[in-house]
Amino acid sequence: MKSKPFLFYPVVLFLFIFLVDKIFLLPVFHDEFLQAGNSVFYFQRKVLAKRLLSDKDSQEKKLALVFGDSRSYPFSELGIPEPYNKAWTLYNFSSPQGIPMNSYIQLKDLLDSGVKPEFVILSLSPEAFDDNKGFILSPFLRMGCDKDCLDIVWKDIPLKEKWTFFLDKLFVIRSVELNLSLFSSRLKQGKLREYKSRYNQEFQLINYSKGEYLIYGVQSNPIEKIKKDTLRIGSLYMSSYTVGESQKPYVEAFLELTRKNQIKTLVLWPKVYGDYYKYYEKFRIKEVWWEPMETLANSYGAYPLNWNKPGTCDLFNDASHQSAFCFIDQMKEIWVNYAEK
Template identity: 30%
Template sequence: MKGKPYLLYPLFLLIFLFFVDSFFRIPYIQFLTKLDLTAVNYSAKKALLDSLIEKGNLKKDKKLMIILGSSRLLYFDAKDLKEFYPDWEIYNLSSAVTTPAYYDYQLTRLLDSGVVPDLILMETDPNQFNHNSVFKISNLTYSFDLFYVLKNMDLFGKDNVSFFLGRKLFAVGTYKPYIDQMWKNYRNPELAGFLSMNQTTFDFIVKNNGHGLSPIDNYVEKDANVLELTSHRTLDWLFASYHPSEMQYGFYEKILSRLQSEKIKSIIIWPTSSPNFEKLVHKEKLVKTWEERIDLLSSKYDQKIMKLKDEPSYSCNAFADGGHVAKECYHSLMRAVLMEYFRRYEAHRL
């Protein structure tokens, strides 16, 4: 190296880049890069999952239910569940924009740690199998840990693993260092409110077994035109450039295989949305193709998907928007799920 100091320049540059990048690992700085409350759901669910594992097997005198879903299974009321179903301890690991890979990650961590639920309630939906809608553009990417990703390289594929490693090594890959936007956010008079809401949401989720804090809570949309508009908008967002993800089918089958081999009771549901959205979605050829494939794959592991659109014990006539039911429908949803549980696993108690 003597006489050739320029050979050290790349090393100095790399050290400098890591130093600058470490600045964007500070939570407050990350928040300034984008005033978005979505990510707090993932961090809160990770904290809840860590807490569950730390406590160990919680069953004792109660049955343990774990919910794995998207925003459509997110807003159960923890207090209501305790009052209506005192025999159950119900933890909700759902988050917005989820996939079978995310479910498998959560389930793997639980089961590998010795926490064995009495019931897994898992959502399935055609958009969760869309190659173009998740992983690289989702906060989900940063929820997985390195060991899990490397262990499942065959399912993730080299491209996704490389992308994940890049985002994990460099925080600026996630939290863009746009100084002008950061300064604008810093000067935002609502910043203190955003920070407070972020902490309030985190605390609420962890305290209430993962059941979400809804920004609209008991709001019900009564305007049919608005429901139609938001249904079209949701459909366009969900199914734009739809391409089936073999990766997600692989993780779905991995979940079913483990549930079967370890004899863990489970119910897989396909939720409903507003009638406006349901009419639109069932006109999509890709949805029919997905339904046929997912039914066939599920039956391979003795699973039958509970489709709420065909479930007589479920009823809902209140909607937050085209793609989401109102909170009051969660009562009917859980009642239908537990009726199905007794039909399948404890028929003698009916």
């Protein structure tokens, strides 16, 4: 062995990489290290929760909270119709790929901190219930779930995702998901400080109001663009589909919390573009997923609402997201028929 030291080279290289990787354990990479998209939103939602606790309006007015994924980003206090807008305030905690686990943890933490909403919207998407799509669960586990959260949800995490989570702990750079292209760009432009929220324009935009994100405010994108997007997300999310077991318990736990605290609750299925909905029809999503959710909502005294039907707004930003212009009339529908019912 002494005559063949090169046999140790792979071991030495591995140990070197392993030690360098531990640089990413430093707090600077975890407390506030904003890259783009997901990390900005998940950090902002924590900031938003603190703002809500100190907001006098939320104590003097009726409080509405929104939970879910990006399909519910545009729900905004600005959309509450007259005369109800004078009596209400709204905070939107929707998160990228906001699975029911995330919504439940967010609501539980807010209630535990003393927040008392009058009305809650829980937006659900069938894609979040497919346990075979591990990338849907990943953002929540990496950025929205602390140790206390893990103690609650760990038993329901699919085995494959537990292994991925273990690897993220072993090789920390995986959990950071360092965007090298963004790092290089910020380094060249002298904008490394944009990793901090104070200097991050995307964070400032989201943080300007109460969590809503109106970037989907175009009236409608060209049909050709939306059709291309349909093929892209269809192959990503709906090449196969199976309703898993991990998320339903957290819809039920969410509804149990709202019933226990006497909070009026709307369980919403946002509308998707017609060509994308054909994927839903292929896998009988309405029958195998929505109807059980509808039954569950009714059993807890919540209101179920399916917007994937004729007569609802047909303006789309992309195949998965309605235009924010849709939410003007839809917010009126919600407040007249549910919030103020």
